[in-house]
Amino acid sequence: MKPAPTPPIPLGTHALAFWGKHYRRLKRAGVLTRADAESFALLCVVWGKIQELAAIPAMEADFRTPIQLDRLLKQYHAYAKQFGLLPRERRQSGMEITPPEKKDEFDL
Structure with missing residues (x-):
């Protein structure tokens, strides 16, 4: 599988990893279009900032x-929610990003 295309805006390390992880499967699911690339890039930026803040050691003050x-x-x-990355939104929209697990002969 070829890598995801270059994002429309510069992304930090964590944001770029998020872009690479989710871009292709959202595109295949029909959720992500060329018109949505900037909005998805903003989601990636927010994710990157969350990761950066979470890495800061907690201080009392x-x-x-x-x-x-x-x-x-x-x-x-x-x-x-807009991109169906939360479980409830995927269920409500009928979008399944990951293929269903194969069941064995006991239907498990």
Whole structure:
């Protein structure tokens, strides 16, 4: 499988990894179109910022980081819903990103 195309905006390390991980399967599922690339790139940026903040060691006097993280998580959920990256949205839309697991002779 060839790699995902270059994002329309520059992405950091974590954001670029998120782009590479999800771009192709969202494209195959018909969720991601050329018109949506910028919005998906913004979702990747939000994911990258969440990862950067989560890596900061917790300090007792630091009140900004948890607030920033909370706001970024709200943004992430808003964007992720649009692309069917959350389980409930996938079920409601009937979109299945991953193929169903093969069952054995006992239907398990």
